Amino acid sequence: MEIDFLVTVLLSSLSSAAILLIAAMGLAVVFGLMGVINLAHSEFLMMGAYAALTITKAGVPYLLSIPIAVAITMAIGAVVEILIISRLYGRLFDTMLATWGLSMVLLQLAVLLFGTATPSINLPQFNISIGDYQLAGYPLILIGVAVIMLILIYLLMTKTTYGMQARASIQEPEMAQAIGIESSRVNTFTFALGCGLAGFAGAVLLPIIPATPSMGMAFAVKSFLAVVVAGPVALTGTALTAIGLGGGASITASLLTSVAGEVFFFIITAVLLWRYPMGISAKWRRKL
Template identity: 75%
Template sequence: MGIDYLATVLLSSLSSASILLIATIGLAVVFGLMGVINLAHGEFLMIGAYSALTATQMGIPFIFAIPVAVAVTMAIGAVVEFLIIRRLYGRIFDTMLATWGISIVFYQLAVLVFGTVTPGIGMPQYSIRIGDYSLAGYPLLMIVVAALAGSFIYLLMTKTVYGMKARASIQQPAMAQAIGIESSRVNTLTFSIGCGLAGFAGAVLLPIVPATPSMGFAFVIKAFLAVVVAGPVTLTGSVLTAIGLGGGASITASFLTSVAGDIFFFLVTAALLWLFPIGISANWRRKV
């Protein structure tokens, strides 16, 4: 087994882990800051993909279609939070039922509007060669995208006034209102940012995963498990779990089969939840 093959496997696995992280980060924001388990996360990802696809079909370059997708999903997320989610804070089971119902509605609307099969936009045709092996360039670009997205959200939540207000609105809502923070507006913005990140994931992954009504199913289960394993420090914890679980599953799949990779993912997830029932970050000092 040559060094070229090992380097190819490692880069490919890091790319797969980065794709999982991109799909997970919006869920981590909503669950970590708001305590809302958004079971419609996969559908917001799908809405982002369809928004980007529609924009490109209208002649908008793909790079500019991505912010269009983010804006659309943020707007829809704000409406959902205003009409439904804000009445259910602190009621985890009720929010799960509500977002599950929303996911069904969005899925059926996508089937009615777009059908079950839609054309993709095609992956950019450039590659990186490592010895005798060649890797598609666009999936490798997701490593950089994941790093930038994670860094942006981390800085947004820890180094800005909005980030402090967002954490205060959820952790100490009464005190936040007492010092003049409009918790309802901050919560709406936080939920819409989480939805916008899902839309960003759907748009940026469109060349890799064609837009279909069910495309979110491919990500939401693993994304949800990554966030649960991460524990209370959802943002930084999710980065570690997405890279560890996603990368490990991809390496396993490279040497064995894709089924073996999935088995690895779920077995390691079960083992971690058995060892750390409230997540791997339960005893961390940092809380973002």
């Protein structure tokens, strides 16, 4: 097999893993850290994409639209936490039902607001050549984006006072309150952060996936599985599953067929959950 083909396969499998990690990071925080199953995750991703698209159309440079999109989805996330999620902590199935309903409402709101097909715009694109092969440049940039995102969230959650408060508020809410942490406010912020990360994913994926009301669905399933397989050490675990499952599926798809790639993803997921019902990181001695 030609060396240029192998190099492109390797690079694009890394970008596949990066895309999965970016899409799953918000879930890693909300589900992995807080134990809340947010079935509206894909709609937050969609809202991030629409926010970035609308803002860019209004004349703001695309790069600047990303932080604005994150701020908007965080704000919506905070409202959702205060109105819905905060009343349902510890009630897993009720949260699932509530966020599922929310996802339907948000999806239809997007159809009402933006119509069934929203005109997209030209976004920065470039490509590189490796031997006989050409690769889109933007997905390669996403590898760097995913690494930086992971490091920042990791540092935020482990090295800052907020990070400690956030983990305390979820693990021992009463004790956290007893030592003066306003746990409900901290939880609001953590949930909003997860939603903001989903919005970030939607905004940075916009150049490769057009904004549509149901765009998040395709990411949701694999993101959920990556986070579930990762287990309690949410951040490091998800990074590992994204590389193993996302990257592995991409290599399989390149060498065999796309169907084989999908089969790889779901079979490895099933086997891992069978061997490690609590996730692969259940026995790790790490915090995140």
